[in-house]
Amino acid sequence: MLIASALIRLCTPALVFALLLLPPLYAAAQTVEGVTFAKSVRIEDQQVPLRGAALLRWLKIFKVYVAALYLPENAAPADVLADVPRRLEISYLVSIPGPDFGKGAEAVLERNNSPEELARLRSRIDRLNAVYRDVKPGDRYALTYVPGQGTELSFNGEPLVTIEGADFSAAYFGIWLGKDPIDQEMRRQLINRG
Numbered sequence: 001m002l003i004a005s006a007l008i009r010l011c012t013p014a015l016v017f018a019l020l021l022l023p024p025l026y027a028a029a030q031t032v033e034g035v036t037f038a039k040s041v042r043i044e045d046q047q048v049p050l051r052g053a054a055l056l057r058w059l060k061i062f063k064v065y066v067a068a069l070y071l072p073e074n075a076a077p078a079d080v081l082a083d084v085p086r087r088l089e090i091s092y093l094v095s096i097p098g099p100d101f102g103k104g105a106e107a108v109l110e111r112n113n114s115p116e117e118l119a120r121l122r123s124r125i126d127r128l129n130a131v132y133r134d135v136k137p138g139d140r141y142a143l144t145y146v147p148g149q150g151t152e153l154s155f156n157g158e159p160l161v162t163i164e165g166a167d168f169s170a171a172y173f174g175i176w177l178g179k180d181p182i183d184q185e186m187r188r189q190l191i192n193r194g
Contacts, residue, residue, distance in 0.1 A: 030068065035091040037068035043085040044146050048072055054189035056182065065092045067176065069190040077191045080177045081170040087144040088176060088190075092135045102129030105175055112178035113171050124168045128153055131160040145169040 029036050032053045040049045053068040070087040071080065080086075102125075109118060109125065118125075133155055135141070145151045150164040151172060163172075174181070181187040 032066045032068075033063060033093065035066040035093075037089060037091075041070050041087055041089075043070070043087060043144060044149075046072070046085055048085055048087065052190045052192035054186040056186050063093045064096075065090050065094075067091075067186065067190060069177070071191075080191050081173055083147050083166045083169075085144075085146055086169075086173065087142055088173060089140060089142045091138070091140045093137055095136045096134070098132040098134045101132040102126075105129070105172075108175045108178075108180070108182050109171060111180040112174045117167075117171065121168055121171055124163045124165065125172070128161060128163050128172070133160075143173065145173065 029039050030050055030053045031037075033055050037050055037053050040047050042048070048070045049072075051069045051071040053066060055066050056064045058064045067088060067090045069080075070089075072084055072086075075082065075084050075086075105125075113121070128151075131153060140156055142154045142157075143151055144154070145166075147166065150162045151169045152162045153160045163169075171178075176182055176190060177187055
């Protein structure tokens with residue numbers, strides 16, 4: 001009883017108010033295949049909620065990674081590649097050599113972009129592909145787009161590179177969210193379209 005009384009005295013209105021201002025970490029977080037994603041992330045000065053999460057299977061058999069998309073609440077599914085803040089976090093379930101990321105992305109980029117668009121984006125795509133590292137199970141990449149600044153690639157929370165341009169962001173996020181993505185079911189779950 002004495003401890004409870006002391007705690008109550010410490011909880012001043014100012015302290016309670018300050019605690020309420022802190023964003024909840026992993027409150028109602030989503031877990032897929034044992035991988036947990038936060039309910040929201042901070043992009044610049046904005047708290048951006050989790051839109052959806054999904055598992056990618058290769059050849060419909062092998063579990064490769066789990067991804068989560070963070071998108072502003074007011075962004076419609078049709079505007080998923082618009083000039084709005086967004087983050088795609090990918091947590092790996094298998095090991096993948098760094099150079100394989102660029103090779104794997106190329107076919108999907110070609111499906112979603114004209115040869116002219118790819119030529120215009122080529123130097124930026126190559127800059128991003130050059131910084132990919134080998135991953136092992138549990139590693140996490142994040143692509144974060146900030147309008148007016150560019151797309152940052154981070155590895156386990158460490159920023160690796162920022163690539164300028166809303167056009168680059170739309171094309172690269174299009175690998176997962178474009179008209180012909182890496183996996184249609186994954187796209188549907190990421191943008192949370194039932």
